[in-house]
Amino acid sequence: MTYSRAQWRKTFREARNNLSAKAQQQAATAVAQRLSVLPEIRDASRVATYLDNDGEVSLAALISLLQARDIATSLPVLHPFSGKHLLFLDYTPLSSMKKNRFGIPEPELRCQDIRLLEEHQVILMPLVGFDSKGNRLGMGGGFYDRTLAKLNERMMAPLLVGVAHDCQQADALPVMHWDIPLNAIVTPTQTIRISQP
Ligand SMILES: Nc1ncnc2c1ncn2[C@@H]1O[C@H](COP(=O)(O)OP(=O)(O)OP(=O)(O)O)[C@@H](O)[C@H]1O
Ligand SMILES: [Mg+2]
Structure with missing residues (x-):
């Protein structure tokens, strides 16, 4: 049976929301360990996180580790007027936070905290589903796709890394022409690098 994008989203969101608190904790630790040894992260001056x-994998442990290593971290913020785009803002333990319209905390929007996409060497992205070719299915808003579409013609693009639980893997996801593919995927048990075509 071929699943539609909506069916995949429902399946994966249920699967990750059904993980126990212990499984979530173990996933966060394992993913932080794998990400912290990626050469691009070790050498980074700034990493975008979430x-x-x-039910997404928590990056809280990784964020603390990066900050302790003096690697700057950013968080996505919904663009205030450019429809369904993201901004990336500097995030430190001192950032004042505010919930967005989806109830997700984000740094308060201050112009001096906005960071350009190309200031990041790595962008870590949540996802709903992935496959081994680097195809990414998000929550369905197109926020990351729209925002990262601007990277296409630019040199020095950040490494795009999807972060997920193992239960979010599909054999082959249906792909749309606007979907921005991932360069790598990290789960608690796998570090997948997508070779360039
Ligand atoms: N570069 C783009 N320009 C304009 N619209 C876009 C672009 N990318 C995606 N969209 C629109 O966004 C909508 C949602 O896209 P899609 O289903 O791929 O979301 P998603 O990848 O699951 O979400 P997200 O990127 O927020 O994780 C689609 O209707 C699509 O037309
Ligand atoms: Mg998409």
Whole structure:
């Protein structure tokens, strides 16, 4: 049976929301360990991260580790007027946070905290589903796709890394022409690098 994108989203969101608190904790630790040894992260001056929502793998442990290593961290913030785009803002333990319209905390929007996409060497992204070719299925808003579409013609693009539980893997996801593929995927048990075509 071939699943539609909506069916995949339902299946994966249920699977990750059904993980126990212990499984979530173990996933966060394992993923932080794998990400912290990626050469691109070790050498990075700035990494874009996310705060978990809806059963996503938590990056809280990794964020603390990066900050302790003096690697700057950013978080996505919904663009205030450019429809369904993201901004990336500097995030430190001192950032004042505010919930967005999806109930996800984000740094308060201050112009001096906005960081350009190309200031990041790595962008870590949550996802709903992935496959071994680097195809990414998100929550369905197109936020990351729209925002990262601007990278296409630019040199020095950040490494795009999807972070997921193992139960979020599909054999082959249906792909749309606007989907921005991942360069790598990290789960608690796998570090997948997608070779360039
Ligand atoms: N570069 C783009 N320009 C305009 N619209 C876009 C672009 N990328 C995606 N969209 C629109 O966004 C909508 C949602 O896209 P899609 O289903 O791929 O979301 P997603 O990848 O699951 O979400 P997200 O990127 O937020 O994780 C689609 O209707 C698509 O037309
Ligand atoms: Mg997409």
